[in-house]
Amino acid sequence: xxxxxxxxxxxxxxxxxxxxxxxxxxxxxxxxxxxxxxxxxxxxxxxxxxxxxxxxxxxxxxxxxxxxxxxxxxxxxxxxxxxxxxxxxxxxxxxxxxxxxxxxxxxxxxxxxxxxxxxxxxxxxxxxxxxxxxxxxxxxxxxxxxxxxxxxxxxxxxxxxxxxxxxxxxxxxxxxxxxxxxxxxxxxxxxxxxxxxxxxxxxxxxxxxxxxxxxxxxxxxxxxxxxxxxxxxxxxxxxxxxxxxxxxxxxxxxxxxxxxxxxxxxxxxxxxxxxxxxxxxxxxxxxxxxxxxxxxxxxxxxxxxxxxxxxxxxxxxxxxxxxxxxxxxxxxxx
Numbered sequence: 001x002x003x004x005x006x007x008x009x010x011x012x013x014x015x016x017x018x019x020x021x022x023x024x025x026x027x028x029x030x031x032x033x034x035x036x037x038x039x040x041x042x043x044x045x046x047x048x049x050x051x052x053x054x055x056x057x058x059x060x061x062x063x064x065x066x067x068x069x070x071x072x073x074x075x076x077x078x079x080x081x082x083x084x085x086x087x088x089x090x091x092x093x094x095x096x097x098x099x100x101x102x103x104x105x106x107x108x109x110x111x112x113x114x115x116x117x118x119x120x121x122x123x124x125x126x127x128x129x130x131x132x133x134x135x136x137x138x139x140x141x142x143x144x145x146x147x148x149x150x151x152x153x154x155x156x157x158x159x160x161x162x163x164x165x166x167x168x169x170x171x172x173x174x175x176x177x178x179x180x181x182x183x184x185x186x187x188x189x190x191x192x193x194x195x196x197x198x199x200x201x202x203x204x205x206x207x208x209x210x211x212x213x214x215x216x217x218x219x220x221x222x223x224x225x226x227x228x229x230x231x232x233x234x235x236x237x238x239x240x241x242x243x244x245x246x247x248x249x250x251x252x253x254x255x256x257x258x259x260x261x262x263x264x265x266x267x268x269x270x271x272x273x274x275x276x277x278x279x280x281x282x283x284x285x286x287x288x289x290x291x292x293x294x295x296x297x298x299x300x301x302x303x304x305x306x307x308x309x310x311x312x313x314x315x316x317x318x319x320x321x322x323x324x325x326x327x328x329x330x331x332x333x334x
Contacts, residue, residue, distance in 0.1 A: 061088055061305040092302035100287035103280055107196065108261045115201045116257055119208030120250065124238055127216050142206025150271040157199055161185035192277040200268065211253065212246055219245040251330045259318030262310050284310060
């Protein structure tokens, strides 16, 4: 993008310097690169409608919900005539909430521990493959699970890992035929957690490697040539050139993952949970669904309070991780 210069023109025999304001420079940029701003319009409209406009509804967490009134007309939450804006936070934070919070943090930490390094390792391995056609084939196969819904994925999981029997899973049937004990992948809380995490890694590692492969492609190839001249092998090149070259990308994505430590996708956990493992499978997202939508008396105030709690805690995690990365000498997100 060309830099917009300030204008200098002559008036008679004297040169006059006119400094452009920020808005004038912005207007020039818009006129010059209007195609790019036109492409940016749709994402901005999406953000305004689905991300920023709903923000004023978070006040429902501090009010007594009235179906026939707008959010601005609803009265503030009160107890026995006294205003208590934390009323719905207190009502939501019962033993079920703390159990769901514990499960959410546990599953997300396990996802972070096992799932975050997986696309990095996969990208490093793909980068070392010498055969381009085979490399593209492996990439395509690894990306495919990302485009499957979690309902379909759970159907595949059931086919593979259900207990043995006429309608049992392939894995347990093979174990029984070979005289081994069945493994309760989906019926035991401990085994269910392992299955949940590993299936999540399988579903996301191929798609997550795209960013790392793009970062690797931006590394100067002359560095690898110089390392080869010095006698460095593939592992040394990977350790001393490739990993340092994508370190900033790794840090940024790690910070974003830490920011979602109390979040979590609803469709994945809802598709894979069952009543037997509910003690470890009930997370904040399913907790919100249960008390806010599927109950006989929906509690919209409490679900909004829980959602606001998740957002605020996630923001603090994000800010903390970013600050730590800056103190360690990394660029961070900002």
